[in-house]
Amino acid sequence: MRKTLYRKYEALVGRRGTWVDPRYFECKYRLILVYVQSVPQLNIAGEETSIQSGEKLEITCRCNSMVQWDYPTDVSNDINMRLEVETRMKSGRSSQKSYTSILRVSDTTYLDTGEYLCKIKSITDGPSNQTSASIYVYVKSNDTDHLLLPLKSTNIGIVAGLPFTIPCRVTDPSANVILRTRSERIRPDGESVRLDKKKGFVIKEEYKMESGFAKCVINKQEGYSDTKGVPQLSITDERTSFISGDRLQINCSSNTEVEWEYPIQHGNDIDMRLEVVTWERTNENNEKYFISALTVMNAIYLDTGLYQCRVLTTGSDRVTGQTSASVNVFVTSNGK
Template sequence: MNLYFCIFILCGLSHGVFGKDKRKKGRFSVPSLDVKGRHLILPANQTLTLNCRGRWELEWALPKAVPEESVERDESRCGRTGQHYCSRLTLGPALVQHTGSFRCRYRQRAGRQNGVYVYVTDSQQPFVRGLDGLEVLYMTVGQPLVVPCRVTHPAINVSLVKYGSMKHQRPDRKTLVWNSRQGFTVLRPNYFYTGLFYCQAVVDGVPRSSEQYLVHRPVHNIIEAYLNTTGPVRRLKGERLDLNCTAIGEFNTRVNFTWEYPGKNNSTSSERKRMVKNRTHLLFYSVLTLPKLQRADRGLYTCRVTSGTKAKARVKVNIIVYAFPPPQVIWLKDGMVAAERCSRYRVNDSSLVIRDVAEEDAGKYTVMVGNQEHGLYRNLTLTLVVNVRPQIGEKAVTSPDPAPVPHGSRQALHCTSHGVPSPDIQWQWHPCPADGL
């Protein structure tokens, strides 16, 4: 009997000692804050001070709206033997937009943390506003939708309002759930919850509204996708290529185009996109342009159309590029080989260069381009007009001093003029000087 009693006592003592050591070892497994409760209510424009103590080095995680320059941190070693780490966070003045979760955590063990939610309250500003004044929310049918109209005090009563609707929706825990730190959660949103919304609170008899929320329901339904050609495309080297990829989607659908083709990485291609709204659907266009085709551009061209992570479509076409040797070029002037007519004529590649253009250079010029191997020929005729400044023939042979003629005699004056285009001749009379008479 005594033996069993001794064993029971020893086991009890052993359990007590080890249990005490275990509790001591678990202390400060997460940092400790000097705040009682899970939230703290602080009037606006006052100073927020939080103290944190832990076993390892500490750091703070702050709400996004709190700028680093407005926060002071005081790090120190603490405890009876300095074996602990202490950190004091000071934020002042605290503003409404600073409302949020302040967390103290171990620097090397970020998962071990302790936090407090701070409401920076102001009777004139019951809502924590964003920076833009309008936030776009994306809704998926069948999944919860959060309207993030957070408030600055946990006791504020809030309703959800849709523009154009007189009904103010209040939380019922079946379809609409309220959380002062998150806002409204619509558990099973339907088409009613698309459009423009805001939250409203009545403070001291005065209605106050939150920022606006545009709820958009993305649609990922590609009805059809096709190219502007159904068979292989044949082009000559150096020609321009335009491929038009068209996608048809439901309203609210947004699509992305991705082109894959042989010379994509080193090509001078360009892409133009546009969207057209039809009566029953949306049309999306992507035009791929290659200004000058090369032999390396031949091959399979693929247009991938995607919308979200589900809807996909793919269309393909084969491009064939023919490469010909440089054609033979001959220039004719008035039916004769131009280069043989005058030394001032010179053919440079496919161009005819005329030096010191003169009147006799006017006429019809024909460029003959041919590829004898493939039997391809083409001619182009141009007309060159050389403008010539008008000249008076008599001026070149007449003395500058007028010859005397008998008084009362009849004289015939001649004017012979030449120019291109043909000049107009006008006669003017200027009296001779009196010579002092």
Template sequence: MKLWVLLSLVLLWEEVQNGVCQQIKRRKEAGENRIRPGNKRVKVRFPKLKDKEGLGKGQSLMTQVLDKGRFLRLGDTLTLVSGKNLELRCKGTRIGWAYPSYLDTFKDSRLSIKQQDKYSQLILTSPSAADTGEYGCWVVLCDGTECEKDPDRTSATYIYFTDKDELFVPSAIHFEIVYLRPDKPATIPCRVTSPQAKVSLHREVPPEEIPVDGTQISYNPTTGFIIQQPSPDHKGVFYCKASAKDTQQISNKYQLLYVEVPSGPPFATIEASSPLAKGGDNINVTCTVLGEPELGVNFTWTYPGQGQRPVNIQETWRLIDRGVGHTTRISQSVISVEDTETIDFGNYICRAKNQHGETAVAASVKSY
């Protein structure tokens, strides 16, 4: 009897051991063990985020370098005090930069840009209120000799350089012309050096403050007053007034002119002083273009005796008021031939060109 009980206990023990081993084996088969044959550990892989998803505009590409090696990640705007050097960095092995254009126009030595191994560095020493504007950077992608801007990796920040003596961003032009067109908004560019400044718009004659309702006329401290649908009623001389704490200032004056001529190639006409002439006469041929007030025109001439006979060419332009507040630019080029000879008779061709295209017109001068 005791022998039978002992044998039963031994069999029961073997069954328990077999059950534990099977359970361990099942756990291994379930993939819980991260050891593969060859003793190589399996790495857990996470899906990679695309660059444009992991990099927000103005968040991680461009930073401001602070004291003691600290960095500030920039947002849409930044307000700094004039006089303290500015250092910006942009991550990337090839970086392009944007900054107020006049720094390039006048080749300002205060601005320097250096490309390092992993970032580009922009330094502006002794910044003033005039340096207020948008600063930005972007990654440049190159394929051989062709390079282009990566639109998914860019940063831009509008930086105010405050100055208690300069509430408006200084300008080299003290009387600016603003052209009003019925088909697009117009901007009166009285920008301020502090986003906290309160700004109002005023007409000089008759003297009045212009109401700003946010719909027809709105204000943005980075651009100025925006007239959504300009009309002849908006023509005249205007200025802006800014106040901050105990300081008040008046901006430059702006002449608002209403534009009649739409955008397009030059509308040119040509006329000779006389269609008939004889040897020894003086000939004048005038080419006239009516166009947009701020749009310049380039004139070129083809004429009889070109390269063989001396001629005099003079170009002028002026703004004219054509009534009902409409303003147009009239540009003229006049070719003059003195003491004409037989070789001077024939067709005089004027080509007028602007950024929208070119127009050619011709006038004939014959001998009688």
């Protein structure tokens, strides 16, 4: 190898008529022979694609290095049971290898919506445009209750002068969503309020948004009519009286989604201690219903008041019968 290099060195010097440091030439020439790592390539063009729930998802990634996959597991708990990855290796000229990795997900559901990323396996510094390729997949459902990915209630810290994001991820890019607070419905205007359907509502610093509970909901088109069910309120352990420091929890069940109203008094930090989680269930008659649990950690006497579970309505929803249920909760200090 070294003899070959120096013959090339002598030929180069003879052509140029100039002196070249043999060590530099050897280093430079060896760099030319170094194996060049390619960027992963996907078989689906563009940044996003859509499929229908129940269809099979298949993504192919090609690269001359071994690759691995990242896929959404935050809300789709059983995706690993329906997912398989097939990897093939092929040797080419100069013993250069190429790899083809195929990711398949069967019986897709709306919960499989998210980013699918193919990245070079040996890279440990995190994916980049040079070491990975990704595509965002929307899995659309005919069920209007599956237009939004479920999200846990979370507290969002706001830094003065900086934009912030309220999570809201849709499963259909054509879904029309709005942000609901206690007193207003916020629609994206493309300026102070922008909707990123892969992340949520991006609120700029100039928008004066009230503090408190906010929820992303589907904004149904005019003329849409949906009969909502009657919420049935139940109290954990049938308690309505608590002592400071207790964990306060109220459950509300209904055959439709609900929202909560709770006491906010001056000096109370209940929004920092409150969490709302909603589960979707099916009864013995295969009918769908929801259980919404409102939990307040480390209850204080300022949490005393009326807690109301109310049918969630948007657009021109039609509600029949009872639309809310409530309970008075008392929190005493030191058992007094």
